Amino acid sequence: MKAKNNLNQLIFISFLVMFSAQIYIKLFVNHFNISFGIIILIILLYMIEIDNKIMVAVISSFFVYIIRILVYFLENIEIESALKLGIRNHFPEFIFYLVYITIYFIIINIKNKNLNYLLPKLIICDFFANFTEMYIRHTIYLENFNLNMIIGLLFVAFLRSTLIWVMINLMIKYNTTLLKKEHTERYIKLLASNSTLKSEVYLMEKSMDNIENTMGKSYKLYMDISEKDLDDDLKKEIMEITKDIHEIKKEFNLIVRGVNELTNTKELKDSMDYYAILDILKHMINIELKNTNITFNIEKGENFNTIYHYYLISIFRNIIMNGIDALKDKDNGFIYLNHNSMEIDNIVGHCFEIIDNGEGIADEDKKYIFNPGFSTKINFETGDVNRGLGLIIVKDIVETKLKGFVTLTSSKGKGTKFMIFVSKNILEEGRF
Structure with missing residues (x-):
């Protein structure tokens, strides 16, 4: 062949x-x-x-x-x-x-x-x-x-060689441009997949804590029953449940470890400029905004370098996707991402605001908005409910992983604003 x-x-x-x-x-x-x-x-x-x-x-x-x-x-x-x-x-x-x-x-x-x-x-x-x-x-x-012809040969050699050299340079430059574009697209897909996987891992880790607590309660129940004169079959059944929970925990732990290994590639451990993060984010969001009337604008603010690029993309993407869902049925909807440096409680940090002009959130729903499973996105025709995990992922990343905080401001019928604040020491230097 x-x-x-x-x-x-x-x-x-x-x-x-x-x-x-x-x-x-x-x-x-x-x-x-x-x-x-x-x-x-x-x-x-x-x-x-x-x-x-x-x-x-x-x-x-x-x-x-x-x-x-x-x-x-x-x-x-x-x-x-x-x-x-x-x-x-x-x-x-x-x-x-x-x-x-x-x-x-x-x-x-x-x-x-x-x-x-x-x-x-x-x-x-x-x-x-x-x-x-x-x-x-x-x-x-x-x-x-004769001599004149030799001079002519030199001229021809220079002209033809220059033409070859220029064409080779142009082809190399063109190939390099295509290669960079291909690598950029591949990296965007890799980073998008990574940020999604990282988001799911946070929830899995939380579930592991719940499994651990449930297993502890089950074992305590077994010990309490063992001290009492109760049916042996009941004791045995409780012990079997405890063992099953333990096996589920081990399998869950293997899954989390495997996903963490997949997402800890060398490319994703490298630091990245904030402006580059925004370019990738804009590329991802523009794909989601096709065939919609939604406008997405970014006020970049100052540039900085961080190793937590996938955290920021996860935060921004989850909040913005919530905004897109809220604006799908609205004409001339907009989503705005703003970045500033500010000092809060004697901590100098990065402040990110994500604003949309959607329907907003009712006052009675605000206290539940960061709860796992809570969602206002219900399809009353099909009965489908959004699983409501995006904002709990955001809260977990910001507060647990980056030691910052996130706030919500919303008025029904006017829109919503999320504010995320993270210390510069953590985001830029990784120092907790």
């Missing part, structure tokens, strides 16, 4: 170079035209991973020689011995290709593609290849060859 792919690659490149050789740039230097054949060949040799570059180069050069002979024959078919003349007249050009690629493979280290030295090396290849061709024409075919 690999041999077949290499053969297909060889044929494709050879034909591409062959037909490119029929395209010329006409110069104001007498008797010189720049063919695209050698330009395309060198670019392909430099840019593409090819198993046997020497064979590709030689066969491509031979194909150029064949097409030259064929074209000459068709243009001069009425002349006797046109084929022989074509072979004879274009043989020096075949030598040009062979000399060029020979010098190319000698002086250019394929493993060390330093663009700073590529241009002068290409000029050397081009000049000596052209010099060899002209010398053969002068020696065998008695064509004129």
